[in-house]
Each structure stands twice: as C-alpha cells, then as structure tokens.
Amino acid sequence: MERLTEVPSRASPDSATATPLLDVRDLTLRFGGVTALDGVSFSVCGSELFAVIGPNGAGKTSIFNCLNGVYRPQSGSIELGGESLVGRPPAAIAALGVARTFQNLGLFGHLSLVDNLMLGRHHLMRTGFLSGMVWWGRARREEIEHRAAVEEIIELLELEPYRAMPAGMLPYGVAKRAELGRALAMRPRLLLLDEPVAGMNLEETEDMARYLLEVRRDLGVAMILVEHDMRLVMDLADRVLALDFGVAIATGPPERIQRDPKVIEAYLGGFVSDSALSHALPHTLSHAFPHDHEGRRGAGDPRDTGGAS
Numbered sequence: 489m490e491r492l493t494e495v496p497s498r499a500s501p502d503s504a505t506a507t508p509l510l511d512v513r514d515l516t517l518r519f520g521g522v523t524a525l526d527g528v529s530f531s532v533c534g535s536e537l538f539a540v541i542g543p544n545g546a547g548k549t550s551i552f553n554c555l556n557g558v559y560r561p562q563s564g565s566i567e568l569g570g571e572s573l574v575g576r577p578p579a580a581i582a583a584l585g586v587a588r589t590f591q592n593l594g595l596f597g598h599l600s601l602v603d604n605l606m607l608g609r610h611h612l613m614r615t616g617f618l619s620g621m622v623w624w625g626r627a628r629r630e631e632i633e634h635r636a637a638v639e640e641i642i643e644l645l646e647l648e649p650y651r652a653m654p655a656g657m658l659p660y661g662v663a664k665r666a667e668l669g670r671a672l673a674m675r676p677r678l679l680l681l682d683e684p685v686a687g688m689n690l691e692e693t694e695d696m697a698r699y700l701l702e703v704r705r706d707l708g709v710a711m712i713l714v715e716h717d718m719r720l721v722m723d724l725a726d727r728v729l730a731l732d733f734g735v736a737i738a739t740g741p742p743e744r745i746q747r748d749p750k751v752i753e754a755y756l757g758g759f760v761s762d763s764a765l766s767h768a769l770p771h772t773l774s775h776a777f778p779h780d781h782e783g784r785r786g787a788g789d790p791r792d793t794g795g796a797s
C-alpha cells in the first residue's frame with residue numbers, strides 16, 4: 489500500500505518498560521441493556537500516538553467520553569499521571585491536561601482564528617477581571633505569555649495567513665487544523681483526536697498527517713486517534729487498539745493489527761476468505777471504507793458532504 493506521507497521513524501515508546509501517562513483498567517460502560525465498553529484496558533505512554541479503531545458502534549467515542557469526563561463508567565479505573573479521572577467533571581479533567589478535538593469542529597465561527605486559540609488558553613489564565621484591574625502589570629504579562637504560546641502554535645501549524653479570519657469562513661482543511669490548534673493551546677498532556685481527517689481529500693489528509701507528526705516531535709504530546717481512515721491510522725500510530733462491540737479484541741503495532749484475523753473479521757462480519765486473510769488489513773479495509781483514486785471517500789459515505797476543498 490502506498491504510504492500517505494514520508495513518515496519519520498516512529499517514536500516507538502517501549503510500552504513494556506515506559507511508565508504510562510494514561511492507564512485505563514477494566515473500563516465498563518453501559519446504557520441500559522447496551523454494553524458500550526466491556527472491561528477495556530490499555531495504556532498510553534508520553535508522546536505515543538495511540539489509535540483506537542473499530543466498526544461503527546464499537547465503542548470508540550464512548551472511550552473518549554469516559555476519558556474527558558462526559559460519561560462516568562460503571563466500573564474500571566482511568567489514571568493520568570497517577571491521578572484518577574473517574575468522577576471528575578470535564579473542566580477538571582481539561583485542567584489536568586486532557587484536550588479534545590471534535591469531528592464537527594468546536595470553533596466559534598464569528599471569532600478570529602487567533603481569538604479561538606486564545607480561548608483555548610482560558611483555563612490556564614490566573615488573572616480574573618477584578619484582580620486584573622488591581623494587578624494590571626501582572627495581567628498584562630500573563631496576556632503577553634498566552635499570546636506568545638498561541639503564536640508558536642500558529643507557526644507550527646502554518647496558520648499565519650488565516651490568523652485574522654473569522655473561524656466560520658476558514659476553508660474546511662484549515663478549520664480542522666485550527667481545531668487542532670485550539671486543542672493544543674490548552675497545553676495538553678493527552679490529546680484526543682476525533683476523526684481529524686473526516687471529509688478531507690488526499691492532499692488535506694497528507695497535510696494533517698504531517699502536522700500531527702510535527703506536533704508529536706516538537707511538543708511531545710501523547711495522542712489518542714479515533715479515525716476511520718485506515719491508511720492514516722496504519723501510517724501514523726505507534727500502537728493500535730481494536731474494539732468490537734465494546735470488547736478490546738487486539739492491541740499492538742499496526743503491522744500486527746492489520747493482519748489480525750479477529751480484526752479483519754470484525755470489519756467484514758465473518759465474510760473473510762483465506763485470500764483476504766493473507767492481505768494486509770488496510771487493503772481489506774479499503775473495501776470497508778472505500779476511497780476513489782483522488783483519495784476521497786466513496787460516494788455513498790455520508791461524511792462526504794460538503795467541506796473538503
């Protein structure tokens with residue numbers, strides 16, 4: 489399979505020896521009679537790019553919602569840097585260093601790109617309105633620090649030409665990059681990436697892959713990637729967790745996951761021939777999530793509507 493982009497050698501954190509930043513044990517989440525997550529365990533090391541894959545309804549979004557405090561699991565533990573996250577409200581978890589990008593963009597359309605990124609810094613600001621009036625000098629210094637941090641992100645993600653543009657007017661691929669910038673402005677230790685290339689064409693996807701690798705190299709942020717684009721996952725991820733009906737069916741390096749018979753069967757629903765098993769998973773999955781030659785999703789994919797320029 490043709491590689492998406494020239495990928496520098498993976499950080500390859502030695503998961504067997506490195507102390508994990510995130511440690512998830514036996515996570516179980518139910519909605520009435522539906523078990524969205526069934527005893528799921530995994531860990532993520534600092535600066536690791538960890539991907540979660542699985543067919544629709546497998547439990548990927550539920551994992552994100554447990555990690556950022558939107559859902560409270562019935563049982564299991566989630567620890568970030570040794571601190572328990574279960575039961576904490578989303579704002580407290582964000583303050584501990586968990587940021588998330590949204591598939592449908594979490595930007596304020598009427599605010600400029602710079603102001604959207606400054607909002608990402610909000611929870612790091614120590615000076616409130618009243619104390620800012622009393623301690624004007626301190627508030628000013630803080631503002632300068634935050635603007636400098638935002639400028640670094642703008643430079644890293646090559647967003648200079650769009651800095652003053654209202655977020656609602658940004659081209660789709662740039663808006664997805666600005667969304668990444670907003671999450672990075674929160675100075676996260678762990679970044680949850682929810683379908684960062686959904687609806688993008690091949691060129692935009694390659695750009696995003698490059699920016700994600702640069703973020704990892706320059707900022708050392710641990711990332712969990714949920715993405716249906718199997719080429720992106722297999723090219724970028726250090727390790728992959730495959731879910732099916734809320735159960736972790738395989739965890740390991742992409743090369744192993746893409747040949748795992750349980751993973752292939754989960755995607756193809758048991759209609760797996762011997763020859764299909766002998767092929768790499770991305771090839772097999774390119775039928776499950778078809779792209780045409782331009783790299784755009786198949787015509788029947790509902791995510792193909794609008795956006796991609």
Ligand SMILES: Nc1ncnc2c1ncn2[C@@H]1O[C@H](COP(=O)(O)OP(=O)(O)OP(=O)(O)O)[C@@H](O)[C@H]1O
Pocket residue numbers: 519522523524542543544545546547548549550551
């Ligand atoms: N708020 C909810 N109320 C009831 N059931 C839910 C809720 N959220 C998720 N579920 C169920 O939990 C299961 C896992 O859903 P989840 O959204 O985590 O899957 P997913 O892998 O993210 O799917 P997709 O790829 O389609 O986004 C599904 O059966 C879903 O219907």
